[in-house]
Amino acid sequence: EAQVTQNPRYLITVTGKKLTVTCSQNMNHEYMSWYRQDPGLGLRQIYYSMNVEVTDKGDVPEGYKVSRKEKRNFPLILESPSPNQTSLYFCASSWSSTGDQPQHFGDGTRLSIL
Amino acid sequence: GENVEQHPSTLSVQEGDSAVIKCTYSDSASNYFPWYKQELGKRPQLIIDIRSNVGEKKDQRIAVTLNKTAKHFSLHITETQPEDSAVYFCAAYKLNDMRFGAGTRLTVKP
Numbered sequence: 122e123a124q125v126t127q128n129p130r131y132l133i134t135v136t137g138k139k140l141t142v143t144c145s146q147n148m149n150h151e152y153m154s155w156y157r158q159d160p161g162l163g164l165r166q167i168y169y170s171m172n173v174e175v176t177d178k179g180d181v182p183e184g185y186k187v188s189r190k191e192k193r194n195f196p197l198i199l200e201s202p203s204p205n206q207t208s209l210y211f212c213a214s215s216w217s218s219t220g221d222q223p224q225h226f227g228d229g230t231r232l233s234i235l
Numbered sequence: 236g237e238n239v240e241q242h243p244s245t246l247s248v249q250e251g252d253s254a255v256i257k258c259t260y261s262d263s264a265s266n267y268f269p270w271y272k273q274e275l276g277k278r279p280q281l282i283i284d285i286r287s288n289v290g291e292k293k294d295q296r297i298a299v300t301l302n303k304t305a306k307h308f309s310l311h312i313t314e315t316q317p318e319d320s321a322v323y324f325c326a327a328y329k330l331n332d333m334r335f336g337a338g339t340r341l342t343v344k345p
Contacts, residue, residue: 154333156335161244161337162337163239163241163324163335163336163337163338164279164324164326164335165335166332166333166334169331171331177331179332180332180334211278211279219330219331220328220331220333221266221267221328223269223281223284224269224281224333226278226279226280227278228277228278229278
C-alpha cells in the first residue's frame with residue numbers, strides 16, 4: 122500500500138531534550154516536506170527536499186533541522202525543543218521534484234513540549 | 236513571500252445546499268492551486284487541483300474556479316452531504332514554495 126509513515130504519532134517531552142520524528146515513503150517520490158499545523162494558521166511548511174541531499178527552508182524553519190540521506194526517508198529533528206514547537210506535524214511527499222503535484226500526507230505526529 | 240487568505244473560516248449549510256469557499260493569493264507567479272480536505276483527526280487529502288493555465292475544473296460534485304487577474308480561486312461543492320463535513324484548505328504554489336490558507340470548517344447539517 123502506497124503510504125507516508127510517520128513515527129511517533131504522539132510524543133510528550135520536555136524543553137531541551139532532542140527529538141527526531143521519522144518520515145518514510147514507499148512511493149519512490151522525489152519531493153518530501155514537513156509542515157506544522159496550528160489552530161487558525163493552517164499548514165505551514167518547515168522544510169522541504171527535492172531529492173537526496175537537497176533540502177531547503179520553508180516558511181517556518183527556525184528550531185528545526187532535516188536530512189535526506191536516502192530517497193525514502195526525511196526525518197525532522199528538534200535539537201532543543203521549546204514549548205512554542207508544540208504542534209501537529211505532517212510529513213508529505215510528491216512524485217515531482219518541484220512539489221507542484223498532489224502531495225500525500227502522513228497521519229501526523231502530535232508533539233507536546235512541556 | 237506568498238500570502239494566501241481563505242474565507243470563510245467556518246461555514247454551515249443544510250444537506251443538499253451548495254458550499255463555496257474562497258481564497259486569494261498575493262503572488263502572480265503562483266501556478267498551482269490544490270485543495271485539501273481534512274476530516275477530524277485525519278490527514279489532509281487532495282480533493283481537486285487546478286493549474287494557472289486553466290480557468291475551471293470539475294470532478295462530480297466538486298469544482299474549482301481560478302481568476303488569475305484577480306488572484307483568487309474558489310471551491311464549489313454542490314448537493315452537499317453530511318460526509319462533506321471537514322476542514323478544507325486551499326494552497327498556492329510557486330517555485331517549491333507551497334502556502335496554505337488557514338482553513339474553512341464546513342458543517343453540513345442533515
